[in-house]
Amino acid sequence: MYKSLIVITTCLILIISYQSLNAETVSSNIITGVHPGKVVYETYCLTCHQADGYGVPGLNPPIVKTEWVLGDKNRLINIVLKGLNTPINVNGQTYRNPMPSHAFLTDVEIANVLTYVRSNFGNKASAITTAEVQTVRAAK
Amino acid sequence: MTKTIYSIGFRIFSLYLMLYALPNAAQSLKPDAKKTIIVQKGFDVITIVPSLGRARHITVDSNGTIYVRMNEYNIDGKGIVVLKDTDGDGRADIINSFGDFTGTGIALYKNYLYASSDSVVYRFPLTATGIDASKLDTIVNGLPYNPQHGSKNIVIAPDGKLYVNIGAPSNACQEVDRTKGSKGMDPCPLLETYGGIWQFDANKLNQKQSDGIRYASGLRNCVAMDWDILTKHLYALPHGRDQLNTLYPEFYSNEQNAELPSEELFQITKGTSYGWPYCYFDHLQNKKLLSPEYGGDSKITGRCDTMPKPIIAFPGHWAPNDLLFYHGNMFPEKYKHGVFIAFHGSWNRAPLKQGGYFVAFVPMKDGKPTGTWEVFAEGFAGGKEITSPNDAKHRPMGLAEGPDGSLYISDSVAGTIYRIIYVNK
Numbered sequence: 362m363y364k365s366l367i368v369i370t371t372c373l374i375l376i377i378s379y380q381s382l383n384a385e386t387v388s389s390n391i392i393t394g395v396h397p398g399k400v401v402y403e404t405y406c407l408t409c410h411q412a413d414g415y416g417v418p419g420l421n422p423p424i425v426k427t428e429w430v431l432g433d434k435n436r437l438i439n440i441v442l443k444g445l446n447t448p449i450n451v452n453g454q455t456y457r458n459p460m461p462s463h464a465f466l467t468d469v470e471i472a473n474v475l476t477y478v479r480s481n482f483g484n485k486a487s488a489i490t491t492a493e494v495q496t497v498r499a500a501k
Numbered sequence: 502m503t504k505t506i507y508s509i510g511f512r513i514f515s516l517y518l519m520l521y522a523l524p525n526a527a528q529s530l531k532p533d534a535k536k537t538i539i540v541q542k543g544f545d546v547i548t549i550v551p552s553l554g555r556a557r558h559i560t561v562d563s564n565g566t567i568y569v570r571m572n573e574y575n576i577d578g579k580g581i582v583v584l585k586d587t588d589g590d591g592r593a594d595i596i597n598s599f600g601d602f603t604g605t606g607i608a609l610y611k612n613y614l615y616a617s618s619d620s621v622v623y624r625f626p627l628t629a630t631g632i633d634a635s636k637l638d639t640i641v642n643g644l645p646y647n648p649q650h651g652s653k654n655i656v657i658a659p660d661g662k663l664y665v666n667i668g669a670p671s672n673a674c675q676e677v678d679r680t681k682g683s684k685g686m687d688p689c690p691l692l693e694t695y696g697g698i699w700q701f702d703a704n705k706l707n708q709k710q711s712d713g714i715r716y717a718s719g720l721r722n723c724v725a726m727d728w729d730i731l732t733k734h735l736y737a738l739p740h741g742r743d744q745l746n747t748l749y750p751e752f753y754s755n756e757q758n759a760e761l762p763s764e765e766l767f768q769i770t771k772g773t774s775y776g777w778p779y780c781y782f783d784h785l786q787n788k789k790l791l792s793p794e795y796g797g798d799s800k801i802t803g804r805c806d807t808m809p810k811p812i813i814a815f816p817g818h819w820a821p822n823d824l825l826f827y828h829g830n831m832f833p834e835k836y837k838h839g840v841f842i843a844f845h846g847s848w849n850r851a852p853l854k855q856g857g858y859f860v861a862f863v864p865m866k867d868g869k870p871t872g873t874w875e876v877f878a879e880g881f882a883g884g885k886e887i888t889s890p891n892d893a894k895h896r897p898m899g900l901a902e903g904p905d906g907s908l909y910i911s912d913s914v915a916g917t918i919y920r921i922i923y924v925n926k
Contacts, residue, residue, distance in 0.1 A: 408747050408851050415891035417848040418914070419572075423891070444680070448648060457648030461679040 398477025401470045405463060406478075414482030420458050422451035425482045434489055438497040441471050468494040529589040530922060538895075538919065539880040543833070545924045546878075547591035549909075553582050553916030557605040558654060558823060558899035560614075562627070565903055567593070568614055569911060569918060570607040580604065581616055583632065584918065591920055599634040600625075605724065606655035606665075607899075610703050613638075615663070619651040620644045622665060622701070641665065641701050641708045645694050649678075650722040656735065658728045663703040664735055665713070668722030669696035673742045673794045674778035681748050685794030689778050692718055696777060698726065698737060698769065719774035719808075720767075727824040731838055732868040735769040738821040738842060741781060742792070743849040749793040757799070759850040760785065764819050765811030766842075768868050773809060780805035784814035813870045818847035819857030822913075823899045826865075829906025831923050839864040841877060841908065843897040848890045855887040860897050860910060878921060881912060 409421040416423040424430050429437055429451070444462035448455055463471070472491040479486040532545035540546055555572040562568070567584040575582055579598035587594045606617030613624040614632060622641040626633045640663065644653055650668030657663050672679045674689035674696075689696070694710065697718035701708050716735070723737040746758030753761070762781035776782075780789050789805040791797030815821075823843040827836050839862055846858035859879035864871045882893035890896075895912035903909060908921040 403852060404750075405747060408744060408849060411848065411851055411889040411891065413889045413891065415889055417890045420848065457651075459649065459678055461681070462677070463681075465681055 396477050398473035398475070401466065401474035402477055405466070406474065420456065422449065422454070422456040424478055426484060427451050430478055430484055431486045434493060435497050437475060438471065438489065438494055441466070441475065442498060468498060531590040532922070532924070538878055540878045540921055543923060543925050545922050547920040547922065549591065549918040549920050550584060550593045550596065551915065551917050553918065556898060556911040556913055556916040556918065558607045559901045559909055559911045559918065560607050560609050561901045561903045561909055562609055563904050567909060567918065568607055570605055570616060572603055572605065572913070574603060581607070599632060605652035608655050608657045610657040610661070615640065615655060615657060615703065617653045617655050617665070619653055620646040622653065622655060622663065638706055640703065640706060641713065643709055645710065652724055654724055654726065656726045656728050657703045658735070659730060661703045663701040664716065664726060665699050665701060666723040666726060667695050667697060667699055669777065671778070672744060673792055675794055679744060685778060685792060687795060696720060698723060698735070716771055717769045717773050717775065719776045721777040725821040725824040725842065727826050729826040730828065731826070732768070734868060736766065736824055736840070737769050738764060738766045738824055739777070740820055741765070741817055742778070743818070745793065752793055752799040755852055759817065759853040761817045763811065763814035763817060764821055766813045767809065768812055776805060776808040780808045782811055782814055784816070812868070813863055813874065815874065816856060818849040820845035820847060822897070825900035825902060827902060827908070829902050831906025833923065835864055836862065838866070841900055843900050843910065845896050845898060845913065846882065846887065846890060846893060855890060858882040858887060858893060858896060860900070878910065
């Protein structure tokens, strides 16, 4: 009796979390055990922002606990969609290289990579959904 | 006549005073007890000063006074730091600073110290008591400034010609920089004002870019340049382009991107174009290849067949930041007239481990390498393998030769200034 209760609640939790996450995220999680945003990060962002997220001193800024990563979601989505080419001050250092647009990534890929960035490298911020990326892309 | 004799007499007298005042170097220099960096056998290291801030290029005058160019203001809010060693142990006991602008370039010529910002070349007179910071001349003004590859590092040849690097504010001259799918502009319009070395007159005030000549082109960003007094040529080692794998994954694997394009050392001849952005060098195939932005596929040579090849090539992304032809008498014979190279260290080799972060040496004769390159000084970054440049504690940046033949190295992270001496043990 007690055991079956545990099984039922676990199943329930699984079902609820399955529904709250986007389908693609979960399926590749189950298959590879790797966050799908990590794959996008390693393919497109790592070269500049580096494996540890600390970037390259003087060239490419860190994405660790910065106001751009943790702050306004629309601004963050726009950085990936449109790139950025104005000198910015990140954690006390000025960075002036251009960040290229990554509009060629799909909405799902952008949601995944930003969710990954916002929950790794010491960052703790909420997920970014495909719908949120869609809205920002449509608004441009 | 009497005046001449008097002045000669005075010069001999002052030379005598100078020699007398110079501490007996060989006897009193005190190498570091604790190893900071690793140098070739027979050499020792003296940490002149541990942490000046964001140091760039350096130069040393005939008295052994060191001038350090700062990329960010030092703690006193100045852009040039002067280091003097009064007791002869090799460490700086007097540290002064002056100059209200930051930048990379620094050079001595006649009785002036030249220093550049990212858009202007200035000079200060050297007087008997030091630099007169109140008398600032503008040599070249209004050089095109763009934050990417903005360093206007300089070299002055003995004939008074001033060479200025004007780096291209771009990776590979794509319509939209560093963006996947964006084509290369053909011809690349940036080459009119950037992407080359411009020649000016070091003795003339208030020149503009249009008063100089475009001495060499097709050079992405030559932070490393030197004039060799023996072959009477300018040499340059530009930073090669980035991101072959992320922009063209169909042609380049991560492994290929880590090695390519080669960093190319050129003997610069007037009026020559060296290939950027259309071509790059592949040391594995020993070919100048067509860039993918211009129809290349990692194999086609196309219009690059006729482009000058480097006199020696290095693996990709090591970021050569200074060159120094060594003519001193302190180091063993093999080093004489060879070239030292400060490799600042890579970032674009990721996800593979990074490379560079050391000072290399290439033996030279008549403008050509007589052997392969070797590591001369390493261990700047701390730790064996560097995966992220942010982990590097120090990065080799500028090089200079002292009057006694010591080699000086500046570090861009902490601003440590090292002196390497030969001790033959």
